[in-house]
Amino acid sequence: MATLTNGKLAGKKVTQKIFPKLHKGVLAAVNAIVVHQTGAPSAQHTFNSYSNANANGAHFLIDKNGDIYQTALITQKTYHVGKLQSRCLQVKACSPEELTVATNILYAKGQSFAARVRNLHKHEQAKPYPDRYPSNNDSIGIEIVGEFSKPANAYAQVNAKQNASLKWLVSELESLLSLTSDDIYRHPEASRKHATEASTAQW
Amino acid sequence: MVGLQLRILVSLACGLVLPACHQGNGEAQGMKSNKRSFSVTEVHARSEHKSSFCSGFTLTTTQAEAFFNRGREIDGITLHEKFDWLPCYVDGRISNPELNMNHCPFSIQAGGTASIRCDGGKAFIWACDQCEDLLAD
Numbered sequence: 001m002a003t004l005t006n007g008k009l010a011g012k013k014v015t016q017k018i019f020p021k022l023h024k025g026v027l028a029a030v031n032a033i034v035v036h037q038t039g040a041p042s043a044q045h046t047f048n049s050y051s052n053a054n055a056n057g058a059h060f061l062i063d064k065n066g067d068i069y070q071t072a073l074i075t076q077k078t079y080h081v082g083k084l085q086s087r088c089l090q091v092k093a094c095s096p097e098e099l100t101v102a103t104n105i106l107y108a109k110g111q112s113f114a115a116r117v118r119n120l121h122k123h124e125q126a127k128p129y130p131d132r133y134p135s136n137n138d139s140i141g142i143e144i145v146g147e148f149s150k151p152a153n154a155y156a157q158v159n160a161k162q163n164a165s166l167k168w169l170v171s172e173l174e175s176l177l178s179l180t181s182d183d184i185y186r187h188p189e190a191s192r193k194h195a196t197e198a199s200t201a202q203w
Numbered sequence: 204m205v206g207l208q209l210r211i212l213v214s215l216a217c218g219l220v221l222p223a224c225h226q227g228n229g230e231a232q233g234m235k236s237n238k239r240s241f242s243v244t245e246v247h248a249r250s251e252h253k254s255s256f257c258s259g260f261t262l263t264t265t266q267a268e269a270f271f272n273r274g275r276e277i278d279g280i281t282l283h284e285k286f287d288w289l290p291c292y293v294d295g296r297i298s299n300p301e302l303n304m305n306h307c308p309f310s311i312q313a314g315g316t317a318s319i320r321c322d323g324g325k326a327f328i329w330a331c332d333q334c335e336d337l338l339a340d
Contacts, residue, residue, distance in 0.1 A: 039279030049280050056284045083287060106256060112339040113260070113289055113313040148279035150326030153310075153318050192287040192314060 002172045007073030009060075009176075013168060017069045019050040022057045023076040024136070030074065032134035032183040033173060034058075034081055034190055035166070035198045037146035037155045043069070046143065056080065058141025060169060066161030068169055071143075074177075080141035082191035083121035087133050090189075117192060133190035134183075142169060144201060154196040163202045170203040241271040244306060246295035257291030259340025260313050266337050267295055270311055274331030277316070282328055287314035302327075313338050 002011030008018075036058055038046045043063040050057050050071060058080040059072040072078045086102045088094035094102060105120045124132045144166065146156040158166070170184055186198040243264040262270070277285075291313035296306045307321035315334060319327040331337075 036283070039281075039283035045280060049284075109259075109340070112335045113291065114287070114315070114335045114338060117287060117289065117314075148282055148328070150318065150328055151320060151324050153320075188288070192289055193283070194288045195290075197283070 002176065004074065004176045007075035009070050009074065009172070011172065013165065014060075014068050014070055017047070017061075017071055018073060019047070019055065019057070019071050021053065021055040022050055022072040022078045024079055025077045027075055027077045027137070027140070029138055030140055030177045030179070031129040031138040032140075032185060033170060033179065034134060034139050034141045034185050034187055035170075035201050035203070036080065036141055036143045036187045037148075037158070037197045037201075038143050039148040039155070039197075040145065041147040043067075043145050046145065047071075058143045060141070061143045062145065062162050062165045062169070064145050064159065064162065066165040068165050074140055077136050078141060079136050080143075081134065081136050081139060081187070082193065083117050084124040084133050084135055084191055085189075086120055086124055087131065130182075134185060135190075139185075140173070142166065144198065148194070155194065155199070158198070158200040158202070166201055167203045239272050240299055240301055241268050241304075242298045243267040243271070243309075244296050244298065246293060249292040249294055249310075257289075257313065260291040260293060260338075261340075262293045262311065262337065264295070267293065267297075267309075267311065270317065270331050270334050270337055271297065271299075271329060273333050274317075274329050277328050277330040279328070281330065282316060285332070286316050286330055288316070289313040 002009050008016060040046050043061060046061060049055060056079040057071060058078055059074060061069045061071050088098055089102050105123055106116055108116050125135060129138055144158055144162050146158060148155050184203060187193045188195050188197050246262055246264050246267045248261045289312055293311045295309055297309045297319060298304050298306055304321055307319050309317055309319040311317040315331055315338060317329040319329060
């Protein structure tokens with residue numbers, strides 16, 4: 001059983017490798033976990049990017065051999081989610097009023113796709129969780145090392161060791177943070193990312 | 204003398220302030236390692252767009268060339284961390300002799316990235332974060 005102290009997860013399976021440049025302010029509450037893939041072929045590629053001045057990343061990283069690294073404190077926000085999708089649009093559960101508002105934003109004529117996506121994200125952020133998908137302000141992220149194949153135009157398969165570690169990590173975090181299985185999301189579910197990212201992750 | 208001073212002034216302005224100058228002289232700011240002689244030979248919106256969200260997404264060959272000329276090659280980490288993926292696509296074929304691209308299929312998605320896949324397995328992820336004016340309906 002792992003323990004959580006001052007934002008650090010202590011347990012036999014977790015190696016601390018905190019990158020302060022990922023920290024973007026206090027994370028007051030954790031409502032959810034978002035599962036990612038890095039897009040890079042090795043953990044070191046991602047660690048290198050985490051040392052950059054404007055580094056973005058998640059709280060944990062699972063290497064190809066299943067090793068788990070904590071890369072940011074759970075008490076700190078990191079920028080790992082991106083622009084939120086409309087949850088009620090995605091699950092077809094909008095009220096008539098919300099359906100009108102959301103579709104007017106998303107299908108606004110004369111605006112770029114980026115502007116429409118930004119505006120819908122702002123609209124979603126004003127909602128409480130779980131009416132919306134989790135954002136940087138109320139979730140932690142788990143990265144799984146996995147390359148994005150240019151020829152295949154898809155993320156690599158998550159391997160068995162990675163999935164075993166993911167299952168353990170999610171279970172521990174659910175218990176420590178009072179989350180349920182409904183609070184765990186693949187990255188493309190919550191925001192606008194390639195559909196194959198984390199599609200083979202299992203927990 | 205006046206001509207020389209004018210050229211120096213324009214050169215400084217292009218180097219420090221005006222992105223349009225960079226496009227004109229074939230380089231985008233901070234992306235000097237990439238070649239800029241793209242030629243798009245065909246372009247068409249993908250027909251199987253599932254939602255009306257994408258229905259207005261089209262590009263001309265000139266706009267597609269502008270996308271590639273303003274953009275840069277990126278890696279998978281940058282794709283994941285910096286760019287949205289919107290499932291609206293314009294497909295086509297592109298050439299760039301300096302990058303050994305010869306009539307390679309490409310696909311631009313409305314979030315600002317493109318995949319280029321050439322014969323022999325050579326592939327690129329291209330991205331443009333100054334193309335919002337192009338990626339609209």
